[in-house]
Amino acid sequence: MAIPVLLAVATMTFFLVKLAPGGPFDAEKAVSPQVLKNLNEAYNLNASQWEQYTDYMSGIVRGDFGPSFKYPGRSVTEMIGIGLPITFELAIYAILIALVIGVFSGVLAALKRNTLLDFIPMAIAMIGICVPTFLMGPLLVLIFGINLEWLPVAGWGQLAGDKILPSVTLGFAYAAYIARLSRGGMLEVLNQDFIRTARAKGLTETMVVIKHAMQGGLIPVVSFLGPAIAGLLAGSFVVETIFQIPGLGRFYVEAALNRDYTMILGTTIFFSAMIVFFNLLSDLAALWLNPRSRDIS
């Protein structure tokens, strides 16, 4: 299933980019016809559309996304290689922050339903959902970076603590979603018979929650993680722009603003592949966690 979808995405993107008005080299100062011809040859633009397409596709299979139009001498694959580890690290921190804070406060809210421990985290979660990342980031910078001067306002891995603000900014909205999802999931599970059985067996409350309730109650969170990757990617565009982090997200936005078509084409296909892959992974994980669907399959 995943492979034909990716093939369709790659094909669609390829021809969409070909539809773009104007050639890649006519923006700046005019070049002589001979130079243009050589350029076109160098970038394989004289071949027929079909040949370009098949060349490109076979390149992708080998992991070669072609040259970048705007950074001569650099290939798109190289750029992905530079940017991806940084974006990946950022995403991992953000997801960890989101999971720890979200699950903890969501489970707590469900256990202490209708008390302050329920209302306050849920109110904060509502703020997290309503305040977009591109506002949350600058506000955090304004408070912790500029006014309090506790943390660096930009960069990645150059100054101590400069990874904190970007990760928190990116993770906060997801912490909010995960808190709501885990609260809902836990509330549903806590009323079921097997929880009563577990309590009747004389298990401690902690054991009941951790061993029995959380396994079922957190399935919605696991299924949310796959689609969250797509959102995380969009978030990384914003966060990397705000904090000037040289990751894949900022490369993508820069490529879009500079109309670096090959870079856009390559990263779009690459992002799609990642998202399809993570969706698959989270579906499988949710299936595996749910004993009912495990028995059927």
Added chain:
Amino acid sequence: MSNSASLWSDALYRLTRNKAAMVGGSILIILILCAIAAPWIAPYPYAYQDLDLGAAPPSAQHILGTDILGRDLFSRILYGARVSLLVGFVATGVALVIGVSWGIVAGFFGGTIDSVMMRIVDILYGLPFIIFVILLMVIFGSNLWLLFGAIGAVEWLTMSRIVRGQVIGLKNQEFVLAAKAMGVSNFSMFRRHLLPNILGPIAVYATLTIPQVMLLESFLSFLGLGIQPPMSSWGTLIKDGVESMEEYSWLLVYPGITFTVTLFALNFFGDGLRDALDPKTTDS
């Protein structure tokens, strides 16, 4: 409550009892009126520059201050409301038209048509649509109409699923069978018999889609890929605010507050509408 109350009057009654929803709704009405009346209530034209003044903090002449070019921030927020709300409503409208038609057709015909159409929706769900919107904006240049279309084309998926589910629940009921027996054409079946019965969920989901659409628009504008100057939306105002927040923090704070309050209002109103129209909540 009397049994004779119709779904809508019943829902209206419950909605008016929900304080958060009513506050949200009132804020929205005020915002919409302000946006429509912007040319008359804005103290300055939105492009009016007072270069001698430059960026000034809030004062009696400029209640929310001015930006680097000496433009009145309050007026720009008012004019930005027009663009942001317009994108919110129009793009949601586009999503509504696609999603409802798709869902009705799939649900009503069922069988192979249904499974093919829903399979397509499943596949599209798994794709990084935000990247496609960006791609479209890059390739065709960012103009307002493309923005409506591109965002609308992204947000219809959930709507089609909701509508399909509702239609499947309806299509074997007596009134639909009776209409079918009387030889009602498919189109008037959709329009006269099915659509009026699923307006509730559609209204709820549409209200909850508007804030998402507005977020997407401002996200694009923030990155410089959405609304282009001299037009401004709240997204572009926030972008400008971020660029100068170290010296002139009000340029970030006020547009940010306006935007957040609007999103809160839309979410509260949408949640209230859902509670009011969903019969299941009557019990609790």
